[in-house]
Amino acid sequence: MRRSLLHLPIKRSAWAVRTSNVARIAATRSFASEASPKPEIYDIVVVGGGPVGLTLAASLGAARATSHLKVALIEGMNLASIRDWKPTPDYFANRIVSLIPSTVKLLKETGVWKHIDQERVQSYDGMQVWDGMTDARVEFDWNKLLGGREEGTDTTIAHMVENIHLSHGLLKRVEELAVKPTMIDKTKVEKIEYGQLTEEVDMRDWPIVSLSNGQKLGARLLIGADGGNSPVRTFAGIESRGWDYDRHSMVATFKIEDDSAFPKFAYQRFLPSGPVAILPLPGNFANLAWSTTPEKVAHLKSLAPEDFVAMVNAAFRLSYTDIDYLHNLKSGVVEETKWRESVTKYPDPPTIPVRITEVLEGTRASFPLKMKHADRYIGERIALVGDAAHTIHPMAGQGLNAGVGDVYSLVKSIADGISHGQDIGSSFTLEPYQSERYLPNNALLGFVDKLHTLYGFESGPLVPLRSIGVEIINRDWFGLKRFLMSQAAKS
Numbered sequence: 001m002r003r004s005l006l007h008l009p010i011k012r013s014a015w016a017v018r019t020s021n022v023a024r025i026a027a028t029r030s031f032a033s034e035a036s037p038k039p040e041i042y043d044i045v046v047v048g049g050g051p052v053g054l055t056l057a058a059s060l061g062a063a064r065a066t067s068h069l070k071v072a073l074i075e076g077m078n079l080a081s082i083r084d085w086k087p088t089p090d091y092f093a094n095r096i097v098s099l100i101p102s103t104v105k106l107l108k109e110t111g112v113w114k115h116i117d118q119e120r121v122q123s124y125d126g127m128q129v130w131d132g133m134t135d136a137r138v139e140f141d142w143n144k145l146l147g148g149r150e151e152g153t154d155t156t157i158a159h160m161v162e163n164i165h166l167s168h169g170l171l172k173r174v175e176e177l178a179v180k181p182t183m184i185d186k187t188k189v190e191k192i193e194y195g196q197l198t199e200e201v202d203m204r205d206w207p208i209v210s211l212s213n214g215q216k217l218g219a220r221l222l223i224g225a226d227g228g229n230s231p232v233r234t235f236a237g238i239e240s241r242g243w244d245y246d247r248h249s250m251v252a253t254f255k256i257e258d259d260s261a262f263p264k265f266a267y268q269r270f271l272p273s274g275p276v277a278i279l280p281l282p283g284n285f286a287n288l289a290w291s292t293t294p295e296k297v298a299h300l301k302s303l304a305p306e307d308f309v310a311m312v313n314a315a316f317r318l319s320y321t322d323i324d325y326l327h328n329l330k331s332g333v334v335e336e337t338k339w340r341e342s343v344t345k346y347p348d349p350p351t352i353p354v355r356i357t358e359v360l361e362g363t364r365a366s367f368p369l370k371m372k373h374a375d376r377y378i379g380e381r382i383a384l385v386g387d388a389a390h391t392i393h394p395m396a397g398q399g400l401n402a403g404v405g406d407v408y409s410l411v412k413s414i415a416d417g418i419s420h421g422q423d424i425g426s427s428f429t430l431e432p433y434q435s436e437r438y439l440p441n442n443a444l445l446g447f448v449d450k451l452h453t454l455y456g457f458e459s460g461p462l463v464p465l466r467s468i469g470v471e472i473i474n475r476d477w478f479g480l481k482r483f484l485m486s487q488a489a490k491s
């Protein structure tokens with residue numbers, strides 16, 4: 001039988017009492033007067049079954065201290081498409097995520113990684129990053145830098161996995177847990193409000209979640225893993241600050257020329273309109289993430305497949321002026337790039353990616369980019385994780401990695417709270433999570449945002465200065481390159 005914390009006497013935390021307010025009392029009264037079904041009570045209700053919500057469900061169920069908790073996960077989309085995902089060897093999805101070694105380590109510890117088919121994962125241990133205006137370059141490669149990070153350690157920078165593949169593995173893990181969470185999909189959270197005092201239980205500081213299927217769930221702890229527009233964050237009254245970049249990320253999956261003579265590297269060229277990256281996939285496949293203006297993305301989407309392919313190859317070879325010119329052509333990009341490349345001097349692979357030859361049908365898509373950071377990650381019986389807490393420009397491939405880091409920190413805080421006999425929704429339990437994650441995430445968001453700004457300049461004094469900085473990093477002066485690579489591997 002499921003043993004949950006629900007049999008424990010309910011103590012209102014000092015903090016919860018302190019933050020009670022008139023508005024809430026009003027909400028409580030209106031709730032009390034409604035003839036609505038009684039909420040079903042859970043220790044933890046997770047809103048959001050994206051990769052971070054699923055990681056959370058898997059981790060809560062896998063950790064000894066939390067595995068007995070009564071957990072519900074609510075997801076608006078149909079999880080069957082993830083459960084029934086059937087990969088084919090000649091197709092890779094367009095949404096790919098790069099998982100850093102510390103994320104993979106955590107996924108291994110939780111028993112998720114065994115559900116990831118390694119044939120569809122591409123690891124890389126080298127990365128070429130360069131300035132599209134000055135060609136100043138940093139080469140991240142543990143093997144070249146140190147002959148390996150440390151004797152016998154993994155030199156991998158990241159592992160490329162399709163998002164759906166990761167979610168499929170996470171869902172498999174969740175569904176094999178000894179104590180399974182209640183999974184409610186195809187159902188939206190429509191309203192969240194505080195509960196009421198009843199004869200059995202004082203739920204005045206408990207979030208009560210009303211679902212589109214008419215169910216109500218009461219949560220000792222409500223966790224928002226509900227993405228950038230988090231309804232949980234809105235309910236908690238937590239501000240999220242940031243801005244739209246007025247940039248979209250164009251993604252696509254390609255076939256590439258035979259690259260067996262070269263190591264599998266990731267490539268990122270910083271153009272003033274945004275970075276363009278080619279990321280390796282198994283075999284002769286690769287994935288594109290090109291951040292640029294919405295107008296340029298619309299142009300890339302409108303091109304015939306062969307012109308689009310030519311445009312992407314040009315983005316790693318031609319000058320920014322040439323690329324800008326090509327963005328004005330509705331057709332004929334293949335011929336135009338042939339001529340321009342014949343008169344341009346550019347390096348050969350592996351310093352730049354081998355040529356792409358074909359875009360997989362239906363894989364061109366784009367996503368608006370923004371930077372947002374919540375003022376706090378916790379509230380009254382509330383915690384936020386993943387994109388609900390922070391949304392970051394994808395140029396560093398860190399958004400999901402940071403979300404997974406949040407999950408493990410939060411689960412550790414909840415486990416510690418339980419071992420000290422604390423209420424899992426109390427500030428005593430949740431504060432360590434906030435303290436551990438907020439500042440590192442803030443530093444990461446700030447760093448990536450500054451990079452975006454710095455590389456947005458086409459000319460002016462910052463252009464040569466950033467090249468000097470790149471040169472200093474590339475030569476590993478002051479151990480800067482080593483430091484950056486170590487940080488990127490464990491953020």
Ligand SMILES: Cc1cc2nc3c(=O)[nH]c(=O)nc-3n(C[C@H](O)[C@H](O)[C@H](O)COP(=O)(O)OP(=O)(O)OC[C@H]3O[C@@H](n4cnc5c(N)ncnc54)[C@H](O)[C@@H]3O)c2cc1C
Nearest residue numbers: 048050051052076098189226227386387397398399400401
């Ligand atoms: C182009 C691009 C490339 C990226 N590349 C990388 C990368 O290489 N590495 C990396 O680490 N990160 C990367 N990221 C970031 C990464 O994709 C996100 O950080 C990650 O998907 C966030 O996961 P999440 O579960 O927090 O949020 P989401 O994926 O947004 O999931 C939130 C879930 O909540 C559900 N939901 C929302 N509201 C409700 C409601 N009212 N009721 C019920 N359900 C609800 C939604 O349906 C959704 O499934 C990239 C992002 C982009 C755009």
